[in-house]
Amino acid sequence: MEFHTFDASYVERLTAGDPATETHFSVYFRNFLSLKLRARRLATTMAEDVQQETMLRVLKALRQGSGVSQPERFGAFVNSVCNNVLLEFLHKESRQPSALEPTADPADDRIDMDAGLVTQERKQAVAEVLDGMGSKDREILRMVFFEEAQRDEVCLKLGVRAEYLRVLLHRAKEKFAQAYLRKGHSKQETRTQFCW
Amino acid sequence: MMDHEQAIQEHASMRYALGELAPADRDAFEGHFADCSFCMKDVEASTAFAANARQLFRERAAVRTPAKGFSWFQWRPFPAFALSAAFNVVLLAGLGYEMVHLHPAAPAAVADSDGAQNVEIVPIHAITRGSEHLPVVPASRASIVLAFDLLQSYEHYRYSVERAGSSVMSGELTVAGRPDSLNLQIPVARLSPGEYRVTVTGTEGSAQENVGACLLQVGAK
Numbered sequence: 001m002e003f004h005t006f007d008a009s010y011v012e013r014l015t016a017g018d019p020a021t022e023t024h025f026s027v028y029f030r031n032f033l034s035l036k037l038r039a040r041r042l043a044t045t046m047a048e049d050v051q052q053e054t055m056l057r058v059l060k061a062l063r064q065g066s067g068v069s070q071p072e073r074f075g076a077f078v079n080s081v082c083n084n085v086l087l088e089f090l091h092k093e094s095r096q097p098s099a100l101e102p103t104a105d106p107a108d109d110r111i112d113m114d115a116g117l118v119t120q121e122r123k124q125a126v127a128e129v130l131d132g133m134g135s136k137d138r139e140i141l142r143m144v145f146f147e148e149a150q151r152d153e154v155c156l157k158l159g160v161r162a163e164y165l166r167v168l169l170h171r172a173k174e175k176f177a178q179a180y181l182r183k184g185h186s187k188q189e190t191r192t193q194f195c196w
Numbered sequence: 197m198m199d200h201e202q203a204i205q206e207h208a209s210m211r212y213a214l215g216e217l218a219p220a221d222r223d224a225f226e227g228h229f230a231d232c233s234f235c236m237k238d239v240e241a242s243t244a245f246a247a248n249a250r251q252l253f254r255e256r257a258a259v260r261t262p263a264k265g266f267s268w269f270q271w272r273p274f275p276a277f278a279l280s281a282a283f284n285v286v287l288l289a290g291l292g293y294e295m296v297h298l299h300p301a302a303p304a305a306v307a308d309s310d311g312a313q314n315v316e317i318v319p320i321h322a323i324t325r326g327s328e329h330l331p332v333v334p335a336s337r338a339s340i341v342l343a344f345d346l347l348q349s350y351e352h353y354r355y356s357v358e359r360a361g362s363s364v365m366s367g368e369l370t371v372a373g374r375p376d377s378l379n380l381q382i383p384v385a386r387l388s389p390g391e392y393r394v395t396v397t398g399t400e401g402s403a404q405e406n407v408g409a410c411l412l413q414v415g416a417k
Contacts, residue, residue: 005233028236035239036226039212075230076197083223117247126248144214145246146253151216169210176248177241 006074015062029055029078036082038113050089054082125179129172137168144169197227203235213242258329284341284379288315317341319377320408330393331410338385342394344408349374350398353407357382358393369396382412389416 005028013021033054037047058081062068068077130138140158143149144165155162198208198221208225211217217225229235318333322345333342349371356366364387371378378396395409 006231031240032230032236035236035243038243039215039222039226041215073231075232076227079226079230114247114250117244118251119248122244122248123252126245126252130249130252141249142253145249146257166207166210170207172249173210173242173245176245180244 006072008071011062011068011071011074014059015067026055029058029075032075032078033082036079037086040086041113042086044113046089046093050082050085053085053089054078057081057085122176122180125176128179129175132175133172140165140168141172198224199228200232200235203228203232209235209238210242210246212239213246254329258332284315315339315341315381317343317379318410319343319345320410321345322347322408332413333410334413334415335382335384335387336415338383340382340384340412342380342382342410342412344378344380344396346371346374346376346378346398346407348398350400350405350407352399353378353396354399355380355394355396357387357412358395359390364392378407384412384414387412387414389414 010021014025030051033051034047037050042050055078058078061081068074070077130141133141136158140154140160143154143157144151149157151162151165154160155165203209203225208217208221209229212222212225225235229239314337316335316337318340320331320333320342333340353369353371354366355369357364369378369380380394380396382394390413392412392414393409394412396407398405398407
């Protein structure tokens with residue numbers, strides 16, 4: 001079961017500058033790159049620069065360069081371009097530490113990073129999920145998310161198996177997604193709110 | 197690159213959102229979900245769930261903290277601080293005995309204010325980078341001792357007690373040696389009801405850092 005979005009036709013349309021395809025490219029990969037760079041706890045300003053540079057280089061490669069050899073893996077191509085850009089930026093940063101010093105601190109600041117993702121409605125959806133759980137399950141999630149405890153530690157402390165924890169997290173996330181979408185939020189809204 | 201079945205079986209989306217994947221697995225999963233809209237959506241949901249759950253638990257903990265108060269049974273003080281606290285208790289007991297038994301002419305005054313008191317000692321943990329939520333300390337007695345963790349020593353220490361941005365009291369603190377904690381006694385009885393921000397800063401040369409801070413809630417007398 002694969003859900004590929006890309007094919008030769010998509011890449012051709014993007015290369016030709018089709019507006020609808022360009023919009024899709026922009027929304028989809030801005031979202032992808034946000035998630036990717038967030039996972040690396042990159043400072044917001046640097047993440048924005050990496051995003052823009054990546055998308056610019058991808059379009060340049062399509063329109064002026066050699067193009068993409070496997071259009072059905074266009075996402076992986078964008079990902080590899082981003083990896084190169086990221087390496088370059090990190091290399092540049094390591095050579096000029098003082099220039100980035102003021103913005104380097106927030107990179108590890110999870111509260112700041114979460115700020116763009118936290119909304120009253122989403123919190124309400126999470127609250128509904130948590131309040132519908134037993135106290136032990138809620139305590140498990142509290143340890144995972146609030147204390148950021150390692151899974152082994154959570155399992156040991158609360159006497160549950162790793163598989164139970166995996167399933168609990170999965171179900172909680174599914175219920176959250178259902179509760180949030182049930183309230184009438186479109187996929188598009190969800191995506192755009194992920195941008196930094 | 198990770199395939200779709202593997203990503204589902206390993207619950208890669210949630211582990212990715214929680215930063216639990218090893219770098220090689222993280223890179224492999226990114227190579228997959230860049231092309232897989234299903235997994236991309238799953239990563240979005242996991243990331244949003246994690247961020248909002250973290251925030252919700254933070255908020256619930258902040259609400260719960262004042263009611264929870266301080267549990268003596270869970271407290272594990274540093275040895276130096278435990279010794280200091282023990283001496284304080286002995287000192288207060290001696291002072292109380294002296295006031296009650298050696299000055300019998302004024303027993304009423306002793307009972308009112310100056311006698312031995314059960315002083316509440318509340319540990320305040322060091323400020324962590326990015327921490328926005330200050331511990332809330334309810335103060336109902338005449339006096340409270342805030343024990344600030346000292347993760348490192350400084351040349352000079354200052355404290356300030358502010359209410360609504362205005363300084364109510366402040367000054368230098370004398371700290372001998374390199375103790376594990378700094379005990380700041382606040383005369384709660386002198387403060388009018390309300391919320392106060394108590395901050396301790398340390399200075400080393402020209403650098404000044406926050407040692408710790410908390411919100412002191414003084415109730416109606």
